[in-house]
Amino acid sequence: MSRPVSYNLIQKPLEADISMAPMPDGHQGEGFFATSLDSVIGLARKNSIWPLPFATSCCGIEFMATMGSHYDLARFGSERVGFSPRQCDLLMVMGTIAKKMGPVVKQVYLQMAEPRWVIAVGACASSGGIFDTYSVLQGIDQVVPVDVYVPGCPPRPEAIIDGVLRIQDLVGKESLRRRNSENYKLLLESYGIQ
């Protein structure tokens, strides 16, 4: 006996379901389009971010929902979650980080290749959250530089997606020279990273 199918009753044209990444800024005319190398590489990078989930507690559950079919982070080119730091470019720290875990977060960050970005997801990763105690790190920015903070305890999947979109903005606009700049080296040195 066949099961009743109650979805996709109204057929939509396929093109309406496919959203294309917008073109970077550039000059166009009949038969040509010119832009900068920075913009093209930024476009490719921002739409193919590979996240590394470092989930220690409740916020990690929200991330699981974010990866699920309803919220579907894959829509933003980030479906390839990796658990090898060397293959990922976005460290997502989600959950309470005890001070003993601080060096582990840093070690994972160090194992990631440049360019790499970091999101602190939720109040605990951003600031220690409600755990203002002797054992909890009061924000992962004490051990690694953070690019985007997502507020909430826990943040809803929409907020996590918003954080990834903010990272996409940063990635898309980042200059290819930033990682070799003096300012970036000074930032890493302030964390004891050569």
Ligand code: SF4
């Ligand atoms: S921010 Fe709230 S939900 Fe997230 S790990 Fe901390 S206590 Fe849990």
